[in-house]
Amino acid sequence: MPAYTVREWDSLSHGDGTGQIPESFADRLAAIARVSAFAGREGGGVVERRRHSLRARGVVGILAAKDCSLEILPKIDVVPGENISRQNAETRKRLVHMLAVALELKIDLGAITDIEWQRETLLEILIRIFCDKLTEAVRKGMPRRYTEQDDDLPMLRGRLNITRQFTRHAINPSRLACRFDTLSEDIALNRIMKATIRHLFHISKSPANQQRLRELAFVYSEIADLPPAALRWDEVVIDRTNRQWRELFDMAKLLLSNRYQTTTGGPGEGTALLFEMNALFEEYVGRMISRALVGTDLSVSLQGGRLFCLSAEETGRGLFQTKPDIIIRRAGAVVHLIDTKWKRILSRIDHPKQGVSQSDVYQMMAYAQLYRAPRLTLLYPHHPGLGDEEAVHARHKITGHETILETASIDVANGERMLDRLRQFLMVGKPPEPYCSVEIPPLPTQDQD
Known part of the structure; x- marks a missing residue:
């Protein structure tokens, strides 16, 4: 089955030439994208169907039709100068690492060979x-x-089901209606594993994976076979007796139900496994920061705060709730707010504002007013255009306040010593770097929807 790969925000032309995707395949993949949960208006949230190409957007993952598939990889700059196959392999490895951190999965990336990654x-x-x-x-x-x-x-086991006994066996008392407890493997967790095995077998095109799935299906042959819609996720209890199954349960949710969409019928028949990079980057950075600050006097909250920008004059009801991505506190006081943005900012040499969105600046100004944090950071993915190393690229003083708003980048392609690098960046006790004071326009005062 033909498999095509494209980077987010890049285009894949369709036609009959080398490196092009046939137009019929492009139509099928675009149809699957349109029914995805990330589709947005007219399917533009996943891929944009253009006259001569398919353009990927800010979602990564897999779109798979019966006879072709499209892999969308994040725009992560890895191993510059290497061939495209090697670059794609390293990008897949970094993406799986980010997923593992975000979903708290223990994955041994070294167990998969370089050839398999490619x-x-x-x-x-x-x-x-x-x-x-x-x-x-x-x-x-x-x-x-x-x-x-x-x-x-024929003999009593457990306790007698009196209602059943005197209705079904009233004439034939040689049989006893028994109700008893038995230790069984046919439980909700195992049914979910079996449903995941069956579903993956239908969508996998790898002979090695299909063999692995066949062997697992044999192990689960005595477990009830239920469709995904009939699975009882709420009946699964993870406790000390089965806590080693937590990761598998989370992976099953990932592959079968949570962010997984399956479409059938018509031209959109196929499957999609998709991740929104902005949300994944936020979760990844948040969890890495939580790890980096273990053992320090700083504590981390993800998606916390939830203070309101406004309150109704008549009722006092809060309006426009805020949810900063990452809040760092010392002794209960907020000392640092971080908002992650999966965007490619520019070097200050190329653009004085670095291409930072004005709406993002206004958002951070609202955080400064509500949370009284002395340090605010807009954190972006690092890329070579910003220099050789990740850093704080600009520091600004909000007019009329002592609050510092900075732009910084983190290199997700470089996993070595990530925790040390984050810890060094976050420790607020170090002397501040020089900043430049800029006039930032105030929030608009007119009524807006």
Whole structure:
């Protein structure tokens, strides 16, 4: 099956030439994108169908039709100068690492060879990781729980179901209506694993993955076969007896239900496994900062705060609630607010405002007013156009306040010593770097919707 790869915000031309995607394939993939949860208006949230090309947008992952697939990778600058196959492999590796951190999964990236990173798509790599983890888990034994059963037996087992006994067996008392508890593997968690195995088998195109899935399907042959819509996710209880299954349960949600969309029928028949990079970058950075500050006097809150910009004069009801991405406190007081932005900012040499959105500046000014934080940061992904190393690129003093608003970048392509680099950036006790005072326009005062 032909598989195509494109970077977010790049285009893939369609036609019959080398490196092009046939127009019929482009139509099928665009149809799948239009019914995705990330589609937005006219499917523009995933891919934009142009006259001569498909243009990827700010969503990454896989769109797969029956006879072709499109892999959308994030625009992460890795191994400059390498061939495109090697660059795509390193990008997949960094993306899987970001997913692992964001979803709190323990993934051994070294278990997958360099050739596999280059040859397989993101979907096949995630299927491989799921199969390896599940195989290791079932070797230690499938989880079991006591479940209540009813059966008609010649001897009493458990307790007598009186209602059933005197209705069904009133004439034939040789059978006893028993109700008893039995230790069973046919439970909600195992049914979810089986449904995930079955679903992945239908969408995987890798012979090696299909073999792994067949072996796992044999292990789960005695488990009830339920469609995804009938699975009881709410019945799964993760406790000390089965906590090692937490990661597999989360991966099943990822692959089967949570951010996974399946479409059937018509020209849009296919599957999609998609991630919004802005949300993934925010979650990844937030969790890495939480790790970096362990053992310090700073505490971290993700998507906390929730203070309101306005309150109704008549009722006092709060309006326009705020949710800063990352709040850092010392002894309960807010000392640093960080908002992550998955955008490519410019060097100050190229543009004095670095291409920072005015709406983002207004948002940070509102945070400064509400949270009284002395330090605000707009944090972007690093790229070579900003220089060789990640850094604080500009520091501004908000007019009329002592609050510092800075723009900074973090290199997600470079995972080495990430925690040390973040810790050094976040420790607010160090002397401040020089800043430049700029006039930032005030928030608009007229009524707006």
